[in-house]
Every structure is written in structure tokens, then in C-alpha cells.
Amino acid sequence: MAVVGSDNVEASARPLIFVVEPNPFMAEMERSILRSYAVEFLSPETVVRAAVSRRPDLIIAEIVLRGRDGLALCRELKARPETAAIPFLVFSVVDAAAEAAEAGADAFLLKPSERNALAPEVRRLIGPPRSHGREATP
Amino acid sequence: MTCADDFDPADGAKPLAASAPRMNLQHRRVFLRGTGLRQVADYLAQSFAALLGLEACVLYLYDHRRANLVAVTSVGRVTDLRRLGRIPLDPGTGLAALAASPGEPGGSVSLPLWDSRRLLGVVYGRMNPGRVPDPGLVNLARAMARGGALALSVALAKPGGNSGVAKARLPRYQGVAGEFLLNPYLTRYLESALRLTQPDGAVVLALLRLAGPGCLGRLPYRGCPVPAPRALGRGFGLGRGSNRVAVVWLGLSRQDAAARLRLLMAGSLSLDDIIGRTAAVARPTSAAVVSHNEDLVGAGSMLAVASDLLDLQTCLQSTRRDERREPVHQLTGDAAAMVMDSHVLAQEIDRQRQVLQDAIASGCDFQDRHVREISERLDRLIVVMMRLMGHRGAVP
Numbered sequence: 001m002a003v004v005g006s007d008n009v010e011a012s013a014r015p016l017i018f019v020v021e022p023n024p025f026m027a028e029m030e031r032s033i034l035r036s037y038a039v040e041f042l043s044p045e046t047v048v049r050a051a052v053s054r055r056p057d058l059i060i061a062e063i064v065l066r067g068r069d070g071l072a073l074c075r076e077l078k079a080r081p082e083t084a085a086i087p088f089l090v091f092s093v094v095d096a097a098a099e100a101a102e103a104g105a106d107a108f109l110l111k112p113s114e115r116n117a118l119a120p121e122v123r124r125l126i127g128p129p130r131s132h133g134r135e136a137t138p
Numbered sequence: 139m140t141c142a143d144d145f146d147p148a149d150g151a152k153p154l155a156a157s158a159p160r161m162n163l164q165h166r167r168v169f170l171r172g173t174g175l176r177q178v179a180d181y182l183a184q185s186f187a188a189l190l191g192l193e194a195c196v197l198y199l200y201d202h203r204r205a206n207l208v209a210v211t212s213v214g215r216v217t218d219l220r221r222l223g224r225i226p227l228d229p230g231t232g233l234a235a236l237a238a239s240p241g242e243p244g245g246s247v248s249l250p251l252w253d254s255r256r257l258l259g260v261v262y263g264r265m266n267p268g269r270v271p272d273p274g275l276v277n278l279a280r281a282m283a284r285g286g287a288l289a290l291s292v293a294l295a296k297p298g299g300n301s302g303v304a305k306a307r308l309p310r311y312q313g314v315a316g317e318f319l320l321n322p323y324l325t326r327y328l329e330s331a332l333r334l335t336q337p338d339g340a341v342v343l344a345l346l347r348l349a350g351p352g353c354l355g356r357l358p359y360r361g362c363p364v365p366a367p368r369a370l371g372r373g374f375g376l377g378r379g380s381n382r383v384a385v386v387w388l389g390l391s392r393q394d395a396a397a398r399l400r401l402l403m404a405g406s407l408s409l410d411d412i413i414g415r416t417a418a419v420a421r422p423t424s425a426a427v428v429s430h431n432e433d434l435v436g437a438g439s440m441l442a443v444a445s446d447l448l449d450l451q452t453c454l455q456s457t458r459r460d461e462r463r464e465p466v467h468q469l470t471g472d473a474a475a476m477v478m479d480s481h482v483l484a485q486e487i488d489r490q491r492q493v494l495q496d497a498i499a500s501g502c503d504f505q506d507r508h509v510r511e512i513s514e515r516l517d518r519l520i521v522v523m524m525r526l527m528g529h530r531g532a533v534p
Contacts, residue, residue: 022510023514023521028521029521064513065504066505066510067505068505093494093517094494094495094504095491111516111520112524
């Protein structure tokens, strides 16, 4: 994403993360944990089209969703050439690491109760917020 | 902070009634008419962010049962009050008078359900007719927030429309109007408790949700809890209606306090033994316990987590009643589980995880209604645990 003008550098330099999370409590928590990133919450119905057109840096999805499950979502995105390279993190209450890997997910995290593991995993997948490649054009 | 000047025992027990022309403290109300919940939540979050000079404000709006979240909204810093979208509420003077004070850089804080009423009163300039908006509360909130983020929990006292709306899920709340019911005394009560305790002493806060009519305990005088003869702790009830809450400061360790409360919930100990001077018909239906130094440090964090835990416990109990028809999801039914603390929360998370795994192993797919319900419940438990850990500094 090319950006013109230094005022926009900081905002656009933040990696863009799409999150598919049905629970408003958890969504708010994820927004708080990932506040250093540009986070957008999308529905299972809209995330594929948005991913094709906007190419986020990461997609995070719960498995248990209304309409279609997160694993089916992952399979479709990984099957599309435009979105196959976008890292996909399954962040779920369901302990389904093997199923997530089978669906093509790049990482799986069981929603934590004792400590937060989401931020470190996101950093591992796409790097820290400030040093990401979405830079302004020189 | 001084918290004694605006003390009024009746205020904590009654809903606000600001739109009434008479200046009767027992009948001040803030009515919300013709406004959707989203607008109300957005407006309040913006108001508080501007009022307290916060970087961000997250506002949680609950239904009148104080158990179900009906709206969540968050805003960034709002520096120009003229940009605030006013909603058709009676205008107050507190907001403009107090908004000029800048916040300080710092961390974040959550204010619990009942404490938010004072902020609401400050925003509308109606907390204490004839007096200036409560600077003590503003100073407290600002000091705790230090210009960072503020999470507020606000409850609707009554849902608009028919009572069936209260049982509906989030989307059906859109467009509902009602009145806010919040209570001002928790913060000052706990601040007093912490002030009166040695730095390394135990301060265990218990919140009890009560059923049955009758007032209980002695209201705090000038912000200080009044000890009751022969009672284990000090405390008082908030309100006289159903689902009201009692605040108890127990001079026990967390384990001992939880043990006593379990006896109370099981009926082996009377409320009078715990808090003193209680009406016999008032009985606790759920309880939450937090401990200063062991669980958390700071009045704001303790109140926020205790409020979270009590709301969670109420929600779980409601779920348990619903699930009697569906034994596969039945929650723990013993008295121990009726006292919620961080240990019970952790156990409940593990148990719900197992219930979810069992449901999936039995052939339910991820679209199954039961799986989704368990998942939502587990999410809520995990969020409260993460928020608790966040207050401890373990979650960024």
C-alpha cells in the first residue's frame, strides 16, 4: 500500500489485521491487546472479499462462528492465490491445533486463561508494529 | 480526595430521578427517551473521555439485570466538546465545568458497574443538586486512569418496551431506551478499607447479590464502613430491590473469607453473622471475592474485578437454571461454585473447555447451537480472567 505524505506514514505503517470474532467481550479484549496494530473486525461473510481486495498482513479467526466455521474460512483463503500468502492465525476456544494445521493455518492458539499469548504470536507471524513493511514510498 | 461531603444514605439505594422537577435525592432519575443504545453508549464514552481527559474510554452497557452486556463502545481522546454528539437528555453543567482539566499520561483503570453512577451524575451535573459536581470522584477517576484508558460499566435499570426484550440477545436491544441505575458508594467504601488497613494487611472484598426484600447492614458514614456487633465483617446493601448488591469487607484471608461465604451460600451461616444487622429475608444468591495484595492491588482494580466476577457468577447461575433442561451443559451445582473468585474462575474455564471438547467429540460440529453457546460462555470466562490478569499487569 503506497502512502503519500508523512502524516500518513505512521497510520499506514501499522500492520493491518483482520479479526473474525463473534463474541463482543473477546473482540474488545483482542482490540485492546492488539492496539498497536491496525485491527478491523469483520464477519465470516465479508472477510474473504475484504482480504482479496485489501490484502491484510494477518487474519485471525475463531473456529466457532455463525454461518461458517473458521476452518472453512481458512481453507478458502489458502486456496485462493490472492490470499494464500496471508498468514492465518486460528485463535479459538476449541482445542483443534491439528485441524487448524490441516486447514492450512499458519498458527493456532488456544484462547488463554493464565497468560496472554496472542501478542507474542502475532509479533512472531508479522513482526512488531513499528518495523513492518507497510512503509511510505520514498 | 474527600468523599464525605456529598454523602447521602438514600442516594445509594434509589435510582436517579433527575428529570423530576423536585430536588428530592431519593427520586432523581436520568431518563433516556427515543435514543438507541448505541447512541447512548457512544455519547457516554465520549463524554467520559472528554471529561476525564482520557486517551480512550471503553464503556460496557449492561441490561437491567446487570448480567448481560447489551452494548460495548470505545472512543479515543475527544478534546473538543462541541464535537460530542448530544443526545436528548436533560442538559447538565458538570461536563463543561470539568472538561478543561487535562489528563496525565499513564495506565488504565476499570470502574465497576455501580461506581459509574457517580460519573454519570457528574456528567449531567445532577449528582448533588445545589452542590458543584463531585470533584472527588473526578479526581479519583483521573488519578486512577492517569490519562490512560478508562473502562466503565453502566447498567440499564429498566429496559424499554416489554420485559421479553431483557431476555433477548444483543441485536434486539437496538433502539431500547431506559434509565441508568448505578451506585456511588463502592469506591469510597473500599478506599476507606484500604486506608484503614496496614500496608501488608489482608483486605478481602466480597460482593453479594441478594434476593428477598429488606435492607441490611449499616450504610457507611462519611465514606467509612460501620462495624456491626458480632459480625465477621463490615458491609452494607446497595438498594432494596431484587438483585441488589451488598458490599462486605471481611477481615479474613481470602481462603477463610471464601470458606465462610460458601457456608453462607449453603445456608449453614446467616447473613447476619457475616455482615450484621440484616433483614432475615434477604439472602445471597451469588458472591464474588477478591483480595488486596493477593489478587490485586488498588481499589479501582479490586472493584472492577469483583464487579466482573459477580456479574459473571450471576450469568453462570442464570445459565445453570436454563441448562437444567440440557444436562450435558450443566454447570457445577455445589455451593463452592456459588462463590466466585479467581480460583473458581480458573476451574470453571477448564471445566467449560472440557464440556466443549466433549460436545465436539460427541459429533457436534462447529455450527451447532450448543457448541456456539458453550463457546460464547467460555469466551466470557476467559475475558474476565484476562481482564483480571491485566489488572495484575500480566496482560499488555
